[in-house]
Amino acid sequence: GEMYGNIRDLMRRGLPPEYISLLEHAGEIAFNMGYRVYAAGGIVRDLLLGMECLDIDLVVEGDGIELARALGQDYGARVRVHQKFKTATVLLPGEWQVDVATARMEFYQYPAAMPQIEASSLHQDLYRRDFTINAMAVSLNRDDFGEVVDFFGGREDLQRGLIRVLHNLSFVEDPTRLLRGIRFEKRYNMSLEPQTLKLAQEAIRSKMLARVSRERIWEELKCILLEPRPGPALARLAELKLWDFLFPAVDYSKIAPVIDELPRSINFLRSCNVPGIGETWLIYFLAVLHQMDRQSADEILSLYRLGRRQAEKIDAALGGWRDVVEGLRCHIATSGLARRLISVPTETYPLILAYLETNELRRRFCDVLTAVSCEKPAISGKDLRHMGYRPGPAFKKALDAVWQARLDGIVSTRQEELEYAKEFLSKYGGER
Numbered sequence: 079g080e081m082y083g084n085i086r087d088l089m090r091r092g093l094p095p096e097y098i099s100l101l102e103h104a105g106e107i108a109f110n111m112g113y114r115v116y117a118a119g120g121i122v123r124d125l126l127l128g129m130e131c132l133d134i135d136l137v138v139e140g141d142g143i144e145l146a147r148a149l150g151q152d153y154g155a156r157v158r159v160h161q162k163f164k165t166a167t168v169l170l171p172g173e174w175q176v177d178v179a180t181a182r183m184e185f186y187q188y189p190a191a192m193p194q195i196e197a198s199s200l201h202q203d204l205y206r207r208d209f210t211i212n213a214m215a216v217s218l219n220r221d222d223f224g225e226v227v228d229f230f231g232g233r234e235d236l237q238r239g240l241i242r243v244l245h246n247l248s249f250v251e252d253p254t255r256l257l258r259g260i261r262f263e264k265r266y267n268m269s270l271e272p273q274t275l276k277l278a279q280e281a282i283r284s285k286m287l288a289r290v291s292r293e294r295i296w297e298e299l300k301c302i303l304l305e306p307r308p309g310p311a312l313a314r315l316a317e318l319k320l321w322d323f324l325f326p327a328v329d330y331s332k333i334a335p336v337i338d339e340l341p342r343s344i345n346f347l348r349s350c351n352v353p354g355i356g357e358t359w360l361i362y363f364l365a366v367l368h369q370m371d372r373q374s375a376d377e378i379l380s381l382y383r384l385g386r387r388q389a390e391k392i393d394a395a396l397g398g399w400r401d402v403v404e405g406l407r408c409h410i411a412t413s414g415l416a417r418r419l420i421s422v423p424t425e426t427y428p429l430i431l432a433y434l435e436t437n438e439l440r441r442r443f444c445d446v447l448t449a450v451s452c453e454k455p456a457i458s459g460k461d462l463r464h465m466g467y468r469p470g471p472a473f474k475k476a477l478d479a480v481w482q483a484r485l486d487g488i489v490s491t492r493q494e495e496l497e498y499a500k501e502f503l504s505k506y507g508g509e510r
């Protein structure tokens with residue numbers, strides 16, 4: 079392909095119109111303040127790849143906070159300021175946000191220095207980044223709007239499909255880049271450039287990641303799990319021998335077949351119109367943990383300081399997925415399956431599906447899921463009261479029994495349900 083110098087047209091085609099006008103407006107504000115402003119990082123990379131990108135990161139040669147405040151004012155948006163880092167986030171209505179950074183400016187230190195130094199402050203900002211494909215910027219300034227700034231050969235690496243660090247100490251400075259490199263490699267179907275791969279292997283051999291807090295590692299791990307198809311990146315973690323550090327006591331080769339099956343499972347559930355299967359990162363995380371006993375799993379959960387709510391969800395999944403698989407394989411009644419199903423979180427469904435080896439079992443699973451989510455009893459506690467029963471703990475049990483009878487096809491009309499409830503209550507001590 080061609081090497082773009084100016085991507086103004088690409089921006090107009092690839093970005094929503096309100097983004098374009100915001101970017102142009104940022105350029106106007108900068109001009110009036112005597113600053114220069116650029117959009118940097120992912121947005122340039124994804125524009126050149128023709129992919130969607132919703133993050134806007136601005137770099138200002140000047141006071142980034144001042145520019146962010148002005149932008150926020152013009153858009154009626156809140157601005158969150160981080161004085162310490164000289165950054166700000168403009169929180170626009172409708173869930174989109176713009177991050178604004180201040181390029182380190184020499185003329186703070188040397189007030190007499192000439193503007194010619196300004197050009198290097200953007201260079202410095204980009205040089206601190208992880209990979210060449212992420213270290214490009216595009217000018218938003220009115221005199222050269224759309225001009226690509228590419229000091230490190232990012233465009234060429236994009237074309238050749240190479241993930242390349244900017245300097246030899248990159249992984250030492252920030253070992254989480256090991257995980258980022260793998261994520262970008264697999265997301266864009268690229269490869270770590272040979273020298274970068276060598277540096278990565280050295281960093282892994284000298285256990286650089288162990289110097290990073292588990293919170294930061296989890297942040298990057300979660301980004302991997304949030305990719306549309308995390309499987310190949312997880313395989314790469316194992317291949318590069320990062321797996322045992324990240325997931326102690328999980329044998330990658332044992333879970334790999336399940337992980338590989340998940341995309342198909344997820345598609346199958348979608349095609350069966352199973353409503354919402356939950357958080358995608360958790361689907362994969364559960365697949366990573368699913369063969370562990372609770373104690374070893376809990377060790378990983380506390381390693382990454384997952385919250386109680388999430389830990390409980392994961393515990394329920396680990397304790398319950400096998401029962402569902404067994405129940406399906408042994409052809410137990412729908413009501414029995416339903417009871418097992420409601421004790422595991424929805425994120426367990428793709429995992430369960432990956433264990434079902436015939437089409438018949440997979441169909442049955444989807445049918446039960448649909449039944450569980452749709453089949454509600456037609457009668458309620460009110461009906462029981464009208465029949466003269468006094469509200470009490472037996473009510474819930476009776477309604478539950480009606481629900482199960484309905485799932486098993488024992489009752490189907492409202493009248494049948496009422497009869498069934500009556501019989502249940504007279505047998506199990508409902509008070510009149």
Ligand code: CTP
Pocket residue numbers: 118119120121133135206207208209212213252254255258
């Ligand atoms: N960055 C970095 N080192 C890190 C994290 C981020 O150098 N450990 C830089 C990258 O150059 C990146 C920019 O900061 O372009 C913004 O980071 P982030 O939003 O995480 O990355 P994106 O490139 O926007 O990735 P994604 O598409 O996943 O949002």
